[in-house]
Amino acid sequence: MKVYTLYVPGKTYIHKMNPLTKLLYLAVAIAIPFIAPDPAITMACFLIGIFILGWAKVLHRVIYLLAMSILFISTIFIIQGLYYPGNTTPYLILGKLTFYKEGLIHAMVISFRLVNIMISASVLVLTTRPSDLISSAVRRGISPRLGYVMSSVLQIIPQMATTADTIMDAQKSRGLETEGNLKTRLKAYIPLLGPLVLGSLVSAQERAMALEVRAFNATGKRTFLQNEEDYTVSKAINAIIILALILTIIWRIYS
Amino acid sequence: MKIKVDNLGFRYTGGKERALEGITFTVNQGEFIGIMGKNKSGKSTLASALVGLIPHFFKGAMRGNVYIDGLDTQETPIAELCQKVGIVFQNPFNQISGAKLTVYEEVSFGLENIGLPRNQMIERIEEVLELFGIAHLKDRNPFSLSGGQMQRLALACIMALRPEIVVLDEPTSQLDPLGVEEVYKSIAKLKEKGLTVLLIEHKTEYLAEYSDKILLLENGKLKNYDTPERIFGTNPGIQAPVYTQVCQALNKPKENGLYPVTLKDTIPLLKG
Numbered sequence: 025m026k027v028y029t030l031y032v033p034g035k036t037y038i039h040k041m042n043p044l045t046k047l048l049y050l051a052v053a054i055a056i057p058f059i060a061p062d063p064a065i066t067m068a069c070f071l072i073g074i075f076i077l078g079w080a081k082v083l084h085r086v087i088y089l090l091a092m093s094i095l096f097i098s099t100i101f102i103i104q105g106l107y108y109p110g111n112t113t114p115y116l117i118l119g120k121l122t123f124y125k126e127g128l129i130h131a132m133v134i135s136f137r138l139v140n141i142m143i144s145a146s147v148l149v150l151t152t153r154p155s156d157l158i159s160s161a162v163r164r165g166i167s168p169r170l171g172y173v174m175s176s177v178l179q180i181i182p183q184m185a186t187t188a189d190t191i192m193d194a195q196k197s198r199g200l201e202t203e204g205n206l207k208t209r210l211k212a213y214i215p216l217l218g219p220l221v222l223g224s225l226v227s228a229q230e231r232a233m234a235l236e237v238r239a240f241n242a243t244g245k246r247t248f249l250q251n252e253e254d255y256t257v258s259k260a261i262n263a264i265i266i267l268a269l270i271l272t273i274i275w276r277i278y279s
Numbered sequence: 280m281k282i283k284v285d286n287l288g289f290r291y292t293g294g295k296e297r298a299l300e301g302i303t304f305t306v307n308q309g310e311f312i313g314i315m316g317k318n319k320s321g322k323s324t325l326a327s328a329l330v331g332l333i334p335h336f337f338k339g340a341m342r343g344n345v346y347i348d349g350l351d352t353q354e355t356p357i358a359e360l361c362q363k364v365g366i367v368f369q370n371p372f373n374q375i376s377g378a379k380l381t382v383y384e385e386v387s388f389g390l391e392n393i394g395l396p397r398n399q400m401i402e403r404i405e406e407v408l409e410l411f412g413i414a415h416l417k418d419r420n421p422f423s424l425s426g427g428q429m430q431r432l433a434l435a436c437i438m439a440l441r442p443e444i445v446v447l448d449e450p451t452s453q454l455d456p457l458g459v460e461e462v463y464k465s466i467a468k469l470k471e472k473g474l475t476v477l478l479i480e481h482k483t484e485y486l487a488e489y490s491d492k493i494l495l496l497e498n499g500k501l502k503n504y505d506t507p508e509r510i511f512g513t514n515p516g517i518q519a520p521v522y523t524q525v526c527q528a529l530n531k532p533k534e535n536g537l538y539p540v541t542l543k544d545t546i547p548l549l550k551g
């Protein structure tokens with residue numbers, strides 16, 4: 025059974041850390057380079073991110089992700105190098121194309137921030153089960169219904185994809201053309217819609233009934249199967265993250 | 280009296296006819312009741328009324344009353360009723376919450392909702408997984424189970440809420456023969472434990488074997504409510520278990536003049 029998550033199971037401290045702490049880290053690690061647009065600070069954020077990923081033993085996954093984004097980053101360099109409004113100093117001339125220094129530097133800053141965002145997001149995404157993030161949020165007071173919708177979508181969508189495959193197979197065996205050029209393939213999806221939509225409406229109602237008889241609408245206080253890890257450590261880490269943010273803001277104001 | 284249904288009627292909003300009309304019966308603690316009737320005769324509607332989905336979930340006009348352990352279902356929220364009466368539906372797949380990643384956690388769904396303390400939760404989860412023979416699957420994703428396993432998980436999830444009554448609405452109609460066997464082993468456990476069970480089922484051999492009484496519905500009305508032998512003996516319109524049909528064909532009634540409905544009762548008649 026496929027689940028749409030990039031989570032890499034592990035037993036490191038980063039895996040066990042409160043998901044909301046990781047979410048806070050993500051927000052701050054993205055914000056700092058914008059508040060303090062100094063390449064050295066972005067670099068520091070980047071290195072901290074790499075260090076945490078190494079600690080969580082998931083660095084190899086990020087390298088793969090970064091490799092995938094190279095194409096995108098090259099586009100930034102080409103476009104900014106050629107067309108950045110502040111371009112004045114030609115740096116590199118390739119035939120008819122002139123790349124300017126200002127644009128390339130700007131592209132570097134943007135790319136660096138982008139990579140930093142990817143690294144920081146990876147800390148959260150690669151080491152946290154989505155369901156744990158959601159249940160931490162429910163503990164802190166988001167509505168259990170919203171929590172349910174978020175976590176079930178992650179599981180039920182792949183399930184619908186499986187259903188679609190099954191219906192498609194059945195239709196193929198009855199002679200429906202599902203291969204070939206784009207037009208025939210698109211056409212093949214139309215007969216799929218009926219059973220899929222009707223099927224999921226029926227399933228939705230049945231699932232709603234099944235949830236209902238498992239006290240989904242209970243109004244009392246809920247409890248949680250998973251124990252939350254040590255509060256004090258989390259609080260200390262949260263405090264450090266927030267302190268870093270405040271220091272950056274102060275630095276920005278006085279420099 | 281565990282269940283008291285008094286002149287129950289129900290019409291779904293938009294429905295042309297009443298799905299149920301004038302239903303009155305009672306069920307005692309520990310009884311096993313089979314529910315039969317043709318398609319659209321109102322079996323599932325009755326099941327919904329017994330667990331409070333009618334009137335709390337389905338819109339429509341309800342008449343009469345349903346009392347579960349003395350509680351009037353119209354005045355008791357489902358979240359409370361579900362700790363008195365549980366229900367398992369046909370489709371195993373649609374009973375998986377989709378919010379939990381493992382079988383073990385899936386069982387916790389209802390327990391978290393009712394706010395059960397964590398230590399009791401663990402105790403109950405382990406107990407029901409063991410009871411229905413799915414403890415070895417506890418770390419699997421619920422969606423990766425077979426139909427029979429999923430249906431036993433659904434039963435485990437309901438039983439973890441510790442109801443004293445369980446309604447089973449065609450729990451095996453979407454399963455393969457192996458799955459049917461597995462689920463019936465679990466149903467036998469409910470009977471052994473002395474729970475009050477109401478089973479909707481088309482497979483009459485199973486109904487006859489387990490039921491103390493059978494409730495026969497016809498067009499939303501209660502046609503008959505009696506022992507399996509009398510139900511199958513006096514309603515020629517319904518498909519009787521093969522044992523009954525064989526003994527009727529051979530003209531081999533029991534001493535009381537009725538035809539047997541189970542294999543156990545048939546063997547001595549055919550031997551003798």
Ligand SMILES: Nc1ncnc2c1ncn2[C@@H]1O[C@H](COP(=O)(O)OP(=O)(O)OP(=O)(O)O)[C@@H](O)[C@H]1O
Pocket residue numbers: 291292293294298316317318319320321322323324325337
């Ligand atoms: N959600 C609904 N809305 C409107 N009408 C409904 C709804 N559910 C059932 N009905 C109608 O109520 C009547 C009884 O249906 P019900 O599902 O209770 O029958 P059933 O005996 O369980 O049938 P089956 O053997 O097919 O499961 C039918 O006429 C049906 O069309």
Ligand SMILES: [Mg+2]
Pocket residue numbers: 322323324448
């Ligand atoms: Mg039904």
